[in-house]
Amino acid sequence: HTVKSYAARTFDYPYPVAISVEASNGMEYPMICFNYGRPDEDGTYSDAIKYGMISVIIHEVGHNFFPMIVNSDERQWSWMDEGLNTFLQYLAEQEWDRDYPSRRGPAHKIAPYMASERHLLEPIMTNSENIIQFGPNAYAKPATALNILRETIMGRELFDYAFKEYSLRWMFKHPTPEDFFRTMEDASGVDLDWFWRGWFFGTDPVDISLEEVKWYKLDNRTPAEKKADQKKAADREAYHISMDYNKEDIPQTVVEADPATRDFYNSYNPFTVTPEDEQAYKNFMASLTPKEKELMNSGLNFYEMRFRNVGGLVMPLIIQFNYTDGTSEVERIPAEIWRLNEWEVTKVFAKKKEVASIILDPYRETADIDETNNYWPRQFVPSRFELFKGASGARGVSTGDNPMRRSRSRR
Numbered sequence: 287h288t289v290k291s292y293a294a295r296t297f298d299y300p301y302p303v304a305i306s307v308e309a310s311n312g313m314e315y316p317m318i319c320f321n322y323g324r325p326d327e328d329g330t331y332s333d334a335i336k337y338g339m340i341s342v343i344i345h346e347v348g349h350n351f352f353p354m355i356v357n358s359d360e361r362q363w364s365w366m367d368e369g370l371n372t373f374l375q376y377l378a379e380q381e382w383d384r385d386y387p388s389r390r391g392p393a394h395k396i397a398p399y400m401a402s403e404r405h406l407l408e409p410i411m412t413n414s415e416n417i418i419q420f421g422p423n424a425y426a427k428p429a430t431a432l433n434i435l436r437e438t439i440m441g442r443e444l445f446d447y448a449f450k451e452y453s454l455r456w457m458f459k460h461p462t463p464e465d466f467f468r469t470m471e472d473a474s475g476v477d478l479d480w481f482w483r484g485w486f487f488g489t490d491p492v493d494i495s496l497e498e499v500k501w502y503k504l505d506n507r508t509p510a511e512k513k514a515d516q517k518k519a520a521d522r523e524a525y526h527i528s529m530d531y532n533k534e535d536i537p538q539t540v541v542e543a544d545p546a547t548r549d550f551y552n553s554y555n556p557f558t559v560t561p562e563d564e565q566a567y568k569n570f571m572a573s574l575t576p577k578e579k580e581l582m583n584s585g586l587n588f589y590e591m592r593f594r595n596v597g598g599l600v601m602p603l604i605i606q607f608n609y610t611d612g613t614s615e616v617e618r619i620p621a622e623i624w625r626l627n628e629w630e631v632t633k634v635f636a637k638k639k640e641v642a643s644i645i646l647d648p649y650r651e652t653a654d655i656d657e658t659n660n661y662w663p664r665q666f667v668p669s670r671f672e673l674f675k676g677a678s679g680a681r682g683v684s685t686g687d688n689p690m691r692r693s694r695s696r697r
């Protein structure tokens with residue numbers, strides 16, 4: 287399966303054999319690799335052993351392609367073989383079984399690593415000997431970045447074409463990182479400089495915050511409606527708590543007691559509609575073009591949304607609008623929206639329907655490390671403490687019990 291899956295995305299497998307040998311750990315060589323994991327003596331095994339074995343066999347057999355054939359320098363740039371290989375491993379796992387529990391690939395699974403302390407992080411573009419956490423840096427982060435590139439930034443068709451082009455150009459040669467970056471760009475015609483810079487040359491995480499939403503409607507009220515609203519606002523402004531207490535404490539004011547103290551303004555109401563108001567409104571309505579009139583009566587809602595780049599890594603804005611009628615809609619704004627201001631952007635959306643709530647990145651495809659600021663109105667995302675117990679033993683070693691055995695013994 288590995289050879290078929292990888293070949294479909296790269297080139298035909300050119301070697302005569304691909305051998306996988308059961309061993310105590312995983313390691314790759316041209317045409318042969320050694321892989322851990324075995325069932326217990328009674329033939330049962332845990333799901334961790336099962337998927338661990340399948341994954342490691344896909345991974346180590348996959349190394350025949352990267353770096354055995356596309357021969358990058360793994361001691362200088364581990365991600366060029368481990369990252370690309372882990373990415374293709376993820377695709378092969380998903381083809382193996384629909385709900386395959388892939389550890390590395392889905393965007394949200396890299397978020398905890400990207401959220402860790404800065405002094406524990408290095409860019410992917412770091413010499414292998416200077417990497418602190420090898421697994422996340424050289425395997426998981428590049429694999430996830432490529433998966434995001436494929437699913438969210440470029441789309442599958444463009445990505446797959448460009449990736450195959452890279453494999454074909456560099457098989458039996460020695461590519462460096464820029465060869466990969468440049469081929470992905472020139473084979474697809476997509477400018478990805480911002481993506482390489484953010485994901486491969488930096489340690490910034492993705493954290494985009496939906497800071498503010500302002501809701502506007504076109505003002506098509508009549509003079510009477512406008513004045514009524516103005517009166518409400520003026521009353522609210524004039525009110526203060528002493529007025530309530532004074533109702534009883536001051537039985538009669540001077541003006542109430544003495545008619546001689548009253549003048550025009552004691553009976554003047556600035557909120558009555560005057561003939562001048564009516565005429566001005568008529569004139570305005572008559573001046574509208576048919577298009578303007580249509581807009582006036584459209585009832586459109588304008589939502590001005592402000593986004594802040596908290597994490598530093600720019601990404602597309604994927605926005606789900608949930609409407610008051612129960613329907614919803616997703617809009618995708620490319621990452622280029624950040625090109626003039628990478629820290630804050632504002633965009634207006636015109637909607638026929640009224641919006642009840644908004645979710646940023648609803649499918650969790652950008653690896654956003656803080657999802658609490660992805661909601662309008664703000665929403666609390668539940669989190670739980672977990673008791674952590676260290677894993678026991680080496681990889682692929684039985685823990686002495688598994689659901690398969692328990693199910694057999696019940697029979």
Ligand SMILES: [Zn+2]
Nearest residue numbers: 345349368371
């Ligand atoms: Zn590997």
